[in-house]
Structure formats: structure tokens, C-alpha cells
Amino acid sequence: MSDIMINLSSSVDTPQGTSPRDKQTRKRKTFLKKAKYLKAQGDLKVKQNNVHQWSSHKRNQTSNKNGPTTKYPPPPKATKSKGSPDFSSTASGSDCSSKPSTSSFNPSSMTFTVTNEGSHKKPKQPVNTKTTAVGSGLSTSSSHKLSTSTGNPTKYLAIDCEMVGAGAKGSISQLARCSIVSYDGDVVYDKFIKPSVPVTDYRTRWSGIRPRDLFNATPYPEARKEILRLLMGKVVVGHAIHNDFKALGYTHPSALTRDTSRIPLLNQKAGFAEKECASLKRLTKAIFNHEIQTGRKGHSSVEDAKATMELYKVVEEEWEMILVSKSRPT
Structure with a gap:
């Protein structure tokens, strides 16, 4: 009777024709697409350090599995969409007061949590006196x-x-x-x-x-x-x-x-x-x-x-x- 040898691997093989780099690129594109959509809605102002944190996290994972780290070009800087409220600063002496919105990002789950801590107040109407x-x-x-x-x-x-x-x-x-x-x-x-x-x-x-x-x-x-x-x-x-x-x-x-x-x-x-x-x-x-x-x-x-x-x-x-x-x- 011939010997039968079974090789077991704890890692999940990637589909044929799909490299880890291609998979990683698709995930990164999906993330940027979500961030761009939320930013366009005025609900999120993407911070550069969060993007770098996500990129660094994924590059570390790629380095551990595939050897040397592959360098990716830095993502574009976040810009304020036209017409969206600016919560980053308030004018001195203004009657509108608000706290900036805070956002938390979970790299592993690719989810965002946006918390709006402030609200706009209508300016006081001038008093009409006789x-x-x-x-x-x-x-x-x-x-x-x-x-x-x-x-x-x-x-x-x-x-x-x-x-x-x-x-x-x-x-x-x-x-x-x-x-x-x-x-x-x-x-x-x-x-x-x-x-x-x-x-x-x-x-x-x-x-x-x-x-x-x-x-x-x-x-x-x-x-x-x-x-x-x-x-x-x-x-x-x-x-x-x-x-x-x-x-x-x-x-x-x-x-x-x-x-x-x-x-x-x-x-x-x-x-x-x-x-x-x-x-x-x-x-x-x-x-x-x-x-x-x-x-x-x-x-x-x-x-x-x-x-x-x-x-x-x-x-x-x-x-x-x-x-x-x-x-x-x-």
C-alpha cells in the first residue's frame, strides 16, 4: 500500500489569478471611495494621519506576508467640499457657535463613526427701537x-x-x-x-x-x-x-x-x-x-x-x- 501524504496549510489560498497586491489595492480603492463619498456629503473631514495610519497598517500586513514593503504613493490631501459647513473654526464674535465634529476610524472593519457635537444657532435679530x-x-x-x-x-x-x-x-x-x-x-x-x-x-x-x-x-x-x-x-x-x-x-x-x-x-x-x-x-x-x-x-x-x-x-x-x-x- 502506497503512502498517502496530506499537506495542511493554515493560510487561505488566494484565488487563482489574484495576487495579494491586487487584493490590497482593491481594498484601498474601496476605502478611498467611501471616504470621498462621506466627505462630499459634508459628514466627514478626512484627516491625513488617519489615511497614513490605514496605509501603514496595511503595508505592515503585506510586509509580514510577502517580504519587503511595497511603497504606495501618498493619498491626496482632503479638501473641504463646496457648500459644506466648516466645523474646524468659528469666527470671533459670531453668534453661531459649534464644536467640531469628531470621527473614529477602524482599519480592520473599514467603518466610520461620525459624531456631530455642535449645532448652529440663528443669529439674533436686531432690535427695532423707537x-x-x-x-x-x-x-x-x-x-x-x-x-x-x-x-x-x-x-x-x-x-x-x-x-x-x-x-x-x-x-x-x-x-x-x-x-x-x-x-x-x-x-x-x-x-x-x-x-x-x-x-x-x-x-x-x-x-x-x-x-x-x-x-x-x-x-x-x-x-x-x-x-x-x-x-x-x-x-x-x-x-x-x-x-x-x-x-x-x-x-x-x-x-x-x-x-x-x-x-x-x-x-x-x-x-x-x-x-x-x-x-x-x-x-x-x-x-x-x-x-x-x-x-x-x-x-x-x-x-x-x-x-x-x-x-x-x-x-x-x-x-x-x-x-x-x-x-x-x-
Whole structure:
């Protein structure tokens, strides 16, 4: 009987016609194809060291089985696909914050695990605020220009005065407080004024003046000089302004005077009759929907002066054009 010899090998023979190098090349191409697909989807940014790690691992396996290591050309560098988010960096001061995505690669199983640790936040929308006149509480829409005028804003002033009574039963009005504000509503002048004659009626319910307010007040002659110096050459705005000028014993040029109680355009916008002499309180409520002169502490000449200036600015352009047309010779 002839001897039978059986040769056993633990290694798996490769199919006929397929070398280990060809098999390795196909695996590498499959890996690169998967990496390219994931990268194009924006889900993976292939790191160079992972590619080199995979290549080094496979070359070591080839070296152990087939002898000397075969050198392969390095794979191309990964590039960011167009339109995909860049998680590698965030702009300084941006409202969008995210952590970079992390990926793990298992060379033996040729699988990828992608973890997205961050998410985009929508930037905050700019807050839309309304312009408000300083200290007046009057909201001004975009059509009511706050710091520009048809002329020179520095030439416009608004005035309001508070009176007390002198003489029998307080029937003689005396200047006790004067407030002047600029075109933008800034307070230019605001002082209590001590009348030259004894006060018999403080009219506190309307004037807001109390005896203590006049103890150390500016004497009338001194205050009058200060006020007239400010008004000189200015366009002066007031409501029933003739009363203020009378208390000052002063006459301002009519061409430089704007009386909001006698502007028909304001009455039209408020829904009143053109020739009606509406109060400052009613006009302010009708046009701005804002209450002034409330409570029992009396009026505030600063608040009234600011309200008067805001009313004038509502019709400034139209009113000034009318005045110019009236002044032209026919």
C-alpha cells in the first residue's frame, strides 16, 4: 500500500489569478471611495494621519506576508467640499457657535463613526427701537425728524412759562418759572423766578409753584436779561406764546415766532376745526396719544416746552413752506 501524504496549510489560498497586491489595492480603492463619498456629503473631514495610519497598517500586513514593503504613493490631501459647513473654526464674535465634529476610524472593519457635537444657532435679530424725545415721553415716528429741520436746528427754541398771581385776588400774572428747550428737547434754561411784587396766589394747582420754590429764586430783572439773551435771533416756538412774552414784557419778531395754538395744520392732523384754539394738552393727546399736565401737582414748564417743540416738528416742513410762500411778493 502506497503512502498517502496530506499537506495542511493554515493560510487561505488566494484565488487563482489574484495576487495579494491586487487584493490590497482593491481594498484601498474601496476605502478611498467611501471616504470621498462621506466627505462630499459634508459628514466627514478626512484627516491625513488617519489615511497614513490605514496605509501603514496595511503595508505592515503585506510586509509580514510577502517580504519587503511595497511603497504606495501618498493619498491626496482632503479638501473641504463646496457648500459644506466648516466645523474646524468659528469666527470671533459670531453668534453661531459649534464644536467640531469628531470621527473614529477602524482599519480592520473599514467603518466610520461620525459624531456631530455642535449645532448652529440663528443669529439674533436686531432690535427695532423707537426714537423718544429726551425726557418728554413722546414717541417720535420716523416721519417726525428729531434732530434735523428745514432750517438750522440750533436756531430753534421752545419756551414755556408758569405764572403766579399778584394784587387783589391774584388777578395780576407774574412770571415765576421759565423753561427753554432746544430743537432736540435738551433743557437750555429752567429757573424759578422771584416776582418783583408780592405774590398773593401761587396758583399751585396749575403752575406747580409753591412758596418754598421762590425763597432763593432768581430775581425777575436778572432772569429776564438771561432769557432775552437766549431768545435773541432765534426762532421761538410756544403754545399761546403771547402770554409768555407778556410775562417777560417782551415782543419777539413775528417772522421768528411759531405759535402752535395758531397752526391750522396741527388742528387738521388732530381732527379739530382749523380755527379752533385747542389746548396743548388736547393736541398732544390727539397727535401723540400722550398725556401731559396730569395729577394735582401742577404743570411742568419743561414738559410743556418739549411737547410744544414736538408738535411744531410734526408740521414743520409744510408750515415753513406756507410761511415762505406768504412772504414772497405777488
